[in-house]
Amino acid sequence: MRARTRTARKAVVLAAVATLGAGLLAGCADDGKDDGSGSSDGGGKGKTTITLGLFGTFGFKEAGLYAEYEKLNPNIKIAENVVERNENYYPALLNHLTTNSGLQDVQAVEVGNIAEIVGTQSSKLQDLSKVSGVKASNWLDWKWAQATTKDNQTIGLGTDIGPMAICYRKDLFQQAGLPTDRAEVAKLWEGDWNKFVSVGEQYKAKAPKGTTFMDSPGGLINAVLSSEKDRFYDSSGKVIYKTNPAVKAAFDLTAKAAEEGLVGAQTQFQPAWDTTIANSKFAAMACPPWMLGYIKGKSKPEAAGKWDVALAPKSGNWGGSFLTVPKSGKHVKEAEALVAWLTAPEQQAKLFGVQGSFPSAPSAYTMSQVTGAKNDMTGDAPIGTIFAEAAKAIPVQTIGPKDQIIQQGLTDNGVILVTKGKSPEEAWQTATKTIDNNLEK
Amino acid sequence: MATRHDTAAPPAKEGGAAPGRPPADAVPADKDHRRRARLSRRWQRDVRWSPYAFVSPFFLLFVAFGLFPLIYTAWASLHTVELTAPTDMEWAGMRNYTRIFDDDFFWNAAKNTLTIGIISTVPQLLMAMGLAHILNYKLRASTFYRVVMLAPYATSIAAASLVFVLLFGRDYGMINWALHFFGIDAIDWQNDKWPSQIAVSSIIVWRWTGYNALIYLAAMQAIPQDLYESAALDGASRWQQFIHVTLPSLRPTILFTCVVSTIGASQVFGEPLLFDANKGASGGAEHQFQTLGLYLYEQGWVNQHLGRASAIAWTMFLILIVVGIVNYVISRRLRASS
Numbered sequence: 181m182r183a184r185t186r187t188a189r190k191a192v193v194l195a196a197v198a199t200l201g202a203g204l205l206a207g208c209a210d211d212g213k214d215d216g217s218g219s220s221d222g223g224g225k226g227k228t229t230i231t232l233g234l235f236g237t238f239g240f241k242e243a244g245l246y247a248e249y250e251k252l253n254p255n256i257k258i259a260e261n262v263v264e265r266n267e268n269y270y271p272a273l274l275n276h277l278t279t280n281s282g283l284q285d286v287q288a289v290e291v292g293n294i295a296e297i298v299g300t301q302s303s304k305l306q307d308l309s310k311v312s313g314v315k316a317s318n319w320l321d322w323k324w325a326q327a328t329t330k331d332n333q334t335i336g337l338g339t340d341i342g343p344m345a346i347c348y349r350k351d352l353f354q355q356a357g358l359p360t361d362r363a364e365v366a367k368l369w370e371g372d373w374n375k376f377v378s379v380g381e382q383y384k385a386k387a388p389k390g391t392t393f394m395d396s397p398g399g400l401i402n403a404v405l406s407s408e409k410d411r412f413y414d415s416s417g418k419v420i421y422k423t424n425p426a427v428k429a430a431f432d433l434t435a436k437a438a439e440e441g442l443v444g445a446q447t448q449f450q451p452a453w454d455t456t457i458a459n460s461k462f463a464a465m466a467c468p469p470w471m472l473g474y475i476k477g478k479s480k481p482e483a484a485g486k487w488d489v490a491l492a493p494k495s496g497n498w499g500g501s502f503l504t505v506p507k508s509g510k511h512v513k514e515a516e517a518l519v520a521w522l523t524a525p526e527q528q529a530k531l532f533g534v535q536g537s538f539p540s541a542p543s544a545y546t547m548s549q550v551t552g553a554k555n556d557m558t559g560d561a562p563i564g565t566i567f568a569e570a571a572k573a574i575p576v577q578t579i580g581p582k583d584q585i586i587q588q589g590l591t592d593n594g595v596i597l598v599t600k601g602k603s604p605e606e607a608w609q610t611a612t613k614t615i616d617n618n619l620e621k
Numbered sequence: 622m623a624t625r626h627d628t629a630a631p632p633a634k635e636g637g638a639a640p641g642r643p644p645a646d647a648v649p650a651d652k653d654h655r656r657r658a659r660l661s662r663r664w665q666r667d668v669r670w671s672p673y674a675f676v677s678p679f680f681l682l683f684v685a686f687g688l689f690p691l692i693y694t695a696w697a698s699l700h701t702v703e704l705t706a707p708t709d710m711e712w713a714g715m716r717n718y719t720r721i722f723d724d725d726f727f728w729n730a731a732k733n734t735l736t737i738g739i740i741s742t743v744p745q746l747l748m749a750m751g752l753a754h755i756l757n758y759k760l761r762a763s764t765f766y767r768v769v770m771l772a773p774y775a776t777s778i779a780a781a782s783l784v785f786v787l788l789f790g791r792d793y794g795m796i797n798w799a800l801h802f803f804g805i806d807a808i809d810w811q812n813d814k815w816p817s818q819i820a821v822s823s824i825i826v827w828r829w830t831g832y833n834a835l836i837y838l839a840a841m842q843a844i845p846q847d848l849y850e851s852a853a854l855d856g857a858s859r860w861q862q863f864i865h866v867t868l869p870s871l872r873p874t875i876l877f878t879c880v881v882s883t884i885g886a887s888q889v890f891g892e893p894l895l896f897d898a899n900k901g902a903s904g905g906a907e908h909q910f911q912t913l914g915l916y917l918y919e920q921g922w923v924n925q926h927l928g929r930a931s932a933i934a935w936t937m938f939l940i941l942i943v944v945g946i947v948n949y950v951i952s953r954r955l956r957a958s959s
Contacts, residue, residue, distance in 0.1 A: 271704070271922050278707055300705040450897075451786060455793045585924060596906050600812050610907060617726055618924045621701050 230515050232260040233284035235269035238339065238501070239535030245527055249518065256514060266290045277301045283506040285515035289336055291500040294326050296581035297336070299417075302329045306505040309334040311516045318525060322576040323540040327502050336502030337523040340537035342468030343571035344406055344496045345489050346376075347475065347558070352463040356386045362561065366490040373404045373433060373493045380442035383463060395462045396446040396453060397438045397595035403466035404430040405587065406496025406577075412587070413580030419619065421586050422612055431611075434595045435604035445599035447592065454478045468498045469538040469567050472555045485559040489566050495573035500540060538567050545571070582619055589615035698931035705925055717932030727933065729908055730916040731940075733818065737893070737912060738886030741822035741829075746878060748830050750871075753837035754863060767838070770831030782824055782895035789820045789896075811897050814909040821910050824892040829885070833878050840874035841867060876952050883948060887941055890914035913937050 232240075238260075240246055246258040261284055263269035270293050276282040278301075289297050297305075308314055309332075316324050319338050327336035346369075350360040358379070359365055369376040380393035387393070394400055405411050405427065412421040421427050437443050444462055446453040456462060457478040465471070467489070475487065503519045505512060521527065525547070528539035533549035544550055545568040553564035580586075594611030598604055698717050700710040721727050756766055773781065788795050789810035797807045810820045844867065852862050868875075889912045893904050902919035904911025911919070917937065921930030 267923075271925075274705055274925070278705065296705065445791075447897075452790045452792055452794075455790075593903065593906050593908075596812075600809070600906070613725075614903065614908075617724070618919070621703065621926055621928070 227255055227257045228511050228514055229257045229259055230286065230511055230518055231284040232258065232286040232288070232503075233263075233269075233273065234260055234288045235263045235266045235290070237535070238262075238288065239531055239537060240522060243531050243534040245522060245530065249521060253517075256518070258518070266293075274301070277304050277506065280304065280506075280508045283508055285505065285509040285511050286519055287504050287506060288339075289327075289502045289504055291326065291341075291497070291502070291579075292584040294336060294502055295579045295583065297504070298327060298329050299581055302333060302335050304507055305335040306507055306512060306516060307333040307335060308337050308505065308516060308519065311520045313520045313524065318541050318543065320540055320542055320571065320574070322497075322574065323500070325576065326579060327504075336504045337519055338540035339501045339503060339523055339528070340470070340499070340531070341540045341571060341574075342470060342497055342499030343538055343567045343574060344403060344466050344468050344492055344498045345566055345570050346403075346464055346492050347467035347471065347487050347489050348464040349460065349462075349486055350488050351486050352388055352391060352460070353383070355388045356383045356463070358383060360488070362488050362490040362566070365488075369493045370491075371493055373407075373430075376493050377433060377437050377442065380437060380464075381440065384440070384442055387463075390461065392444045392462045393442040393464060394437070395444050395456060395465045396448050397434050397443050397599055398446075398448050398591040399466050400437055400443055401430050401434040401591055401595050402498065402587065403492060403496060404433060405590075406466075406498050407492065407494035407575070408496075408577070409575040410578050412583055413578055415578055417580065419580070419582075419586075421590075421615070427590070428608075431590060431595065431608060432604060435598045435607060438595055438598035439604070443599070445596070447596060466492065466498070469532070469536045469563065470499060472557055472563065473536040476555065476557050479557065484556045487557040487559075488561050489558055489563055491566065491570055495570045495575075497574045497577065532564070538571065542572070585618050586615050589618065694931045694934055697927055698935050700928045702928045703925050704921065704927050707927060710928075713928060717928050718936065721932060721936055726908060726911070726916060727913075727936075730904070730911045730913045733904070733908075733910055734887060734889065734912045734914075737818050737822055737825075737889055737910065738883070740819060741825040741889075742879075742882045742886050744822075745826045745830050746833060746875075746882060748826070749833035749878070750837055750875075752830065752834040753841055754867065756834065756838050757841045767835060770834055772831070773828045774832040776828070778824075778828070778891035779895060781828060782892055785820065785824045785827075786896060812906055812909075814907070817896070817905055817910045821889075821893050821896050824896070825886075825889065828892075829882070833882070836878055837871060837874060840871050844870045872955065876955060880948050880952070883944060884941070887937075887944060888914055890918065894918070 234240075241260060246260075250256055250258060263272070270290065272282075273287055273289070277297075309316065309328075314334075314337065316334070320341065323338040323341060324334065327338065328334045346365075348365060353360050353365070359368070368379050383393040408426045408430070410420070410424060411427060412419060412424070414420045434443075438445075444453075444456055446456055457475060458480055460483060467475070472487075472489075475483075503523060505515045505519055509515055523541075525539065525541035525544040528537075528541050529544040529547040529549040531537050532539055532544070532553060536555070539545065539550065545564070550564035550568065551562070553562075554560060555563055589611050593614040594607050597607040597610060602610075697710070699713060699715070701713045701716075702710045752770065756763060756770075760766065789797075791797060791807055791809045791811065794810065796810070800808065808816050810816045848866050848870075849862055852866050857865065893910045893912050893915055894902060896910065897905055902911070902915045902923050904915050913933070914937075917930055917933045920926050920933060
């Protein structure tokens with residue numbers, strides 16, 4: 181009898197161990213597929229659920245695009261999975277791509293990462309240029325080129341871009357004795373960033389107390405670099421940031437502005453920087469369309485209508501994304517169709533109307549949602565037309581896989597130090613040392 | 622293994638022995654004997670192998686999530702390998718290790734880890750001791766105070782760091798605003814070396830003091846009351862009681878908290894990472910509060926140099942082992958002397 185209870189007990193233990201083991205194995209199993217089947221079950225009878233992996237605010241849902249697509253395609257259901265910050269989203273995406281698991285049907289890629297994705301992950305992604313309804317001519321040339329591999333596969337379709345202009349405070353400009361009309365303002369610095377800094381010197385001479393001309397050294401160097409054709413890599417993919425005179429010039433110009441106190445000692449997108457927006461502590465900033473939404477979010481109500489937008493000395497691009505379709509997805513065909521639809525000019529125009537994400541499709545620039553766009557911050561400035569003009573002047577830029585690391589080094593380990601009293605040479609040294617260490621494999 | 626009385630034959634007592642078995646029983650007895658032998662073998666197997674089955678889940682988990690990563694990391698550290706293509710490994714030998722010796726960023730991070738560790742652990746444990754001593758008195762609503770003490774520990778680092786970043790802001794932070802009333806100029810808590818390390822340490826101190834205080838409190842409550850009574854009879858003041866009764870009795874507990882805090886300090890990660898969220902893992906513009914944990918993260922996950930990051934991880938591991946040995950030696954000395 182005792183023996184029997186013992187064996188029974190042993191059986192229970194064995195069963196428990198086995199279940200645990202099985203559980204472990206299941207835990208190790210490819211969860212990407214579980215995910216897909218799980219969500220298609222949850223999506224109602226016979227419906228295919230397409231999942232989108234996004235970061236930040238794309239605004240597809242807010243603009244009602246999912247609902248519209250679901251209405252057009254009754255058998256489709258769309259679910260998005262949003263990670264707040266790209267710094268967190270992108271490493272996970274890379275990880276998922278290299279292991280081919282855990283991927284959504286559609287994955288967004290930020291412009292700063294697209295070169296690396298094109299260079300290292302294109303074999304894992306669908307070529308979207310052959311999808312019906314997708315025409316290269318729908319996009320700005322450089323936008324299309326950014327997501328195209330050397331053997332002509334286009335692995336990402338452009339969503340928005342960030343044509344950069346200068347947003348400025350009319351009231352502060354007036355107090356400092358500068359013109360306020362956007363055409364006149366643009367004339368002041370047309371064609372040369374050095375002129376822009378000179379305007380800053382004029383501003384400083386009669387500046388309202390406690391304000392600076394520009395928000396941050398990072399904002400200035402980013403604006404200058406964004407308008408350069410060649411920056412950190414040459415067209416063969418070699419790192420040239422240290423020897424490229426354009427980069428050094430941008431660094432020195434920003435360092436000069438920082439030494440003269442024309443820029444605030446801030447780092448963009450930090451709480452303290454947000455507060456400088458709320459307290460109207462600076463008069464101008466480089467701003468792509470999405471920045472107007474940011475300004476609106478951080479400003480006090482009385483700032484409404486006090487801003488205006490003028491063309492930058494040279495046009496540049498700041499921001500923008502792509503949608504890709506991983507080959508290992510569960511619903512590749514459906515995902516391709518969805519991506520093609522979401523990035524079509526009509527949808528891009530709608531998105532701009534609601535979200536301020538500027539279309540990468542030039543044919544959208546004449547649509548009413550773009551031409552008629554207004555922003556509370558800029559009153560009745562025709563922002564759609566201004567940004568469209570900037571967009572058309574953006575150079576075809578050589579982007580490299582580690583652009584972000586280099587730019588972050590120049591900004592956060594470089595020009596910011598000048599505002600702390602370091603000499604431009606010391607700042608350049610700290611920046612290059614950091615960047616080289618970060619680039620070295 | 623304990624002696625197994627059930628399988629061993631009971632010793633035969635003289636005169637008390639059973640009468641000799643009749644020969645008719647010989648066959649069944651043999652059968653019985655074999656059955657017993659079989660059961661005994663099974664029982665032996667059971668006793669021998671079951672414990673392994675019981676502990677196997679731990680070892681399976683350890684192999685999958687402990688040993689394998691450890692070995693894989695060691696393997697990766699001998700290669701040049703990028704996170705973008707983890708299967709594409711290129712043999713690098715000891716290169717990743719040798720370059721650590723002249724990697725200024727690594728040693729800078731090591732120094733920061735040490736200084737942040739000291740300026741967070743020392744005040745933290747001292748304050749915890751003081752708080753525990755106060756809480757050990759009879760107080761009204763003592764449970765309330767204990768819960769309050771543990772609240773920071775239960776708060777997420779992310780939430781806490783966010784608040785501290787606002788408090789320590791240079792232009793609009795509350796701490797600079799308060800210092801301003803004492804005529805102290807605005808301190809740039811994020812960009813200057815010592816202020817930033819102090820600020821990061823303060824987050825750690827804030828989070829862990831209550832936790833350590835509760836550990837001390839628990840140990841204090843285990844000290845027999847008569848020790849205090851006799852000390853009081855001898856005319857010892859409260860302070861003398863604390864020095865001569867409480868502290869010696871707490872020695873093992875203090876040692877324990879020191880070890881745990883040292884380990885915690887060597888792995889500081891979340892607080893400095895979030896203290897300057899925009900610069901992320903670089904730990905400030907001049908890496909002034911980049912800890913080893915952050916540097917490892919920066920190399921592996923920001924710059925995607927898997928090989929280098931693995932080498933850093935192993936170096937950190939070796940450093941930790943050295944720290945552990947030092948801790949062990951000190952604690953043995955202390956135990957021997959007590």
